[in-house]
Amino acid sequence: MPPERTQPDAPIFALASGAGRAAIAVMRLTGAGCGAILRHLCGTLPAPRRATLRGLRHGSMLLDRALVLWFPGPNSYTGEDSAELHLHAGPAVIAAVADALVALGARPAEPGEFTRRAFMNGRLDLIEAEGIADLIDAETEAQRRQALEQADGSLSHLYDGWATRLRTVLAHQEALIDFPDEDLPPAIEQALLDALRTLAAEMRAHLDDGGRGERLRRGLLFAIVGAPNVGKSSLLNRLADRDVAIVSPRAGTTRDAIEVRVVLGDVPVTLIDTAGLRETEDEIEAEGVRRALFHVKQADCVIGMFDGDTPPADLPQNAILVRNKIDLAPPADGPPDTIAISVQQGTGLPSLTEALADRARALTAAQAGPPLTRARHRAAIEESAGHLAAALDMHWPEMRGEEMRLAMRALGRLTGAVGVEDLLDTVFGQFCIGK
Ligand SMILES: Nc1nc2c(c(=O)[nH]1)N(C=O)[C@@H](CNc1ccc(C(=O)N[C@@H](CCC(=O)O)C(=O)O)cc1)CN2
Ligand SMILES: Nc1nc2c(ncn2[C@@H]2O[C@H](COP(=O)(O)OP(=O)(O)OP(=O)(O)O)[C@@H](O)[C@H]2O)c(=O)[nH]1
């Protein structure tokens, strides 16, 4: 159980800018009562939405000279009276202002609490709120675009459209239940079933996207595997442009899987270097090999590395084969589609990087329409589509209606229109403080 939220309606405040040395720190404040707090700090309220330079005073003590913004509700981000204090970013200034705010009746905000209030006040739905969280977490241009579209409502529009259509069909179904003996045109039932079928098919198509949007949101996992000593750790260091993994001429150097974050094809990719695959008596190395095989299963893409003529066995069919050390033995007829490189000399590395970037783009490429971006959404749509399929199998109108109501409810939880109280701590708990 999450802790009980104390003083749920008190004005809340938080540092909205990042911590650390900076020119300006933005302290954000929202909730009924924050006008009074602001009046105490500044003397009088600044004109709405006008950046105004004011001395901030607590009692007779001058705390800072700050740019102050006053956003009377409901025309604010949260929909409640809000304010921003653009402070000098020193830690003592921030601490003094925070202390004053607490003394004046505000409390520190929990992660995501500003956006949670915006949601509660109907300023955005759950899908849009999650888009804002993703926008803040976006590290690449492709992630930024996907998150901003979601925050701007494109995905909500799709899901709301389904809900609206389903509501209409459900109303017709209920008419059939309530007036079975009246002469409702028989075509009504047929049209209703057709509408359900179309809706279920659209949901299926949305679900069957190969996880592209979810992958772009969370980033990809690429695993480098192969026999000992072929140059896996050397390649990792080269792609990361840092000396991350130990390289040595001894076979069996790497045991722990070593991860680095890189960007390939505008997608964040976690590259994993693994222990060389071989039968071994060494227990620690054997554990490393087990972990390597585990990562082969988890990875979105496997980079199968070798240095002779024989690529590693038992790799997934779509593995990218890389033949290393061509400075020692020029490539003979290897398997087709093999990328020949020498990490030591840098030969072939641009082609390899391009192939990896192509794969990263292919795994996350946008399709028609806004993409699914979260497991939460997938589960809700699976549930809804499941109930639609069940509804289509039902002969009795009452039972069909019940399945349709369950499908409707799953869609409602998706956007946050119904029954989501239990979800909110999870969704907003993932935000940073101050958002
Ligand atoms: N200084 C500052 N920068 C910011 C924000 C903020 O709150 N403060 N944002 C927030 O996180 C983002 C911008 N998003 C915002 C969305 C809505 C409103 C808002 O107050 N809307 C009102 C009034 C609009 C108006 O003045 O025309 C409304 O929509 O009714 C403000 C910011 C990013 N930059
Ligand atoms: N000649 C040559 N040597 C290379 C090349 N790439 C790596 N090496 C050398 O090969 C040896 C093994 O490199 P590593 O990167 O440690 O190999 P590994 O696959 O990580 O090995 P394990 O961790 O033991 O599985 C080191 O001595 C590297 O300097 C290359 O392109 N050409």
Ligand SMILES: [Mg+2]
């Ligand atoms: Mg290694």
